[in-house]
Amino acid sequence: MLFNLLLGSAAVTTAASVPRNTPRLAATDEYIWQIAKWQAGESHGNPATPITGWYDFNVSAAEYGQGAARIPPFAAHCEGVADGRPLASEYAGCTLTAADGTSSASVSARVLPEQDVQAHIAISYVFDSNDESSTERNFTVVVVEDWARERPPHDFTVQPTETQN
Numbered sequence: 001m002l003f004n005l006l007l008g009s010a011a012v013t014t015a016a017s018v019p020r021n022t023p024r025l026a027a028t029d030e031y032i033w034q035i036a037k038w039q040a041g042e043s044h045g046n047p048a049t050p051i052t053g054w055y056d057f058n059v060s061a062a063e064y065g066q067g068a069a070r071i072p073p074f075a076a077h078c079e080g081v082a083d084g085r086p087l088a089s090e091y092a093g094c095t096l097t098a099a100d101g102t103s104s105a106s107v108s109a110r111v112l113p114e115q116d117v118q119a120h121i122a123i124s125y126v127f128d129s130n131d132e133s134s135t136e137r138n139f140t141v142v143v144v145e146d147w148a149r150e151r152p153p154h155d156f157t158v159q160p161t162e163t164q165n
């Protein structure tokens with residue numbers, strides 16, 4: 001378990017530092033996702049119970065690229081909980097609210113076990129490539145934001161990175 005968690009974090013870090021001049025990444029330099037109504041908070045209920053975390057947001061993207069490099073559009077609603085110290089969770093599936101017939105497409109999110117006061121939430125969009133190989137493609141971003149107190153839901157954009165297999 002610990003090994004898996006460490007491997008997951010390391011993979012995110014490595015993916016983010018992949019040079020931009022590899023052919024496939026070059027095509028996705030301007031690929032962005034919209035995050036809507038982002039909320040990530042900590043429970044403040046019974047002081048006798050451990051603190052838990054929760055998140056709730058929508059994520060979506062327009063179609064990007066063409067042919068074999070095409071990334072299909074999608075929209076999903078993600079919500080989940082985290083616990084432990086540091087707050088963490090495994091990947092949990094988000095509800096796809098729009099997709100384009102790529103039946104294999106899925107979106108998931110998890111709270112990464114970072115030793116930090118801020119929330120580190122990974123969001124992954126996985127689908128089969130639009131070519132004969134139908135290999136799995138995986139775009140992931142890690143959003144780092146404060147665990148909200150009074151902050152209202154807010155919208156922003158992020159730039160995901162493709163995991164190189």
Ligand SMILES: *[C@@H]1O[C@H](CO)[C@@H](O)[C@H](O)[C@H]1NC(C)=O
Nearest residue numbers: 008011012124126138140163
């Ligand atoms: C997608 O990539 C992320 C980051 O490398 C990884 O943590 C996750 O497990 C991958 N998801 C799948 C379904 O392979």
Ligand SMILES: *[C@@H]1O[C@H](CO)[C@@H](O)[C@H](O)[C@H]1NC(C)=O
Nearest residue numbers: 036037057058059076077097
């Ligand atoms: C978030 O997704 C839900 C479910 O599809 C939708 O009802 C809601 O309007 C969306 N909100 C925003 C701000 O996109």
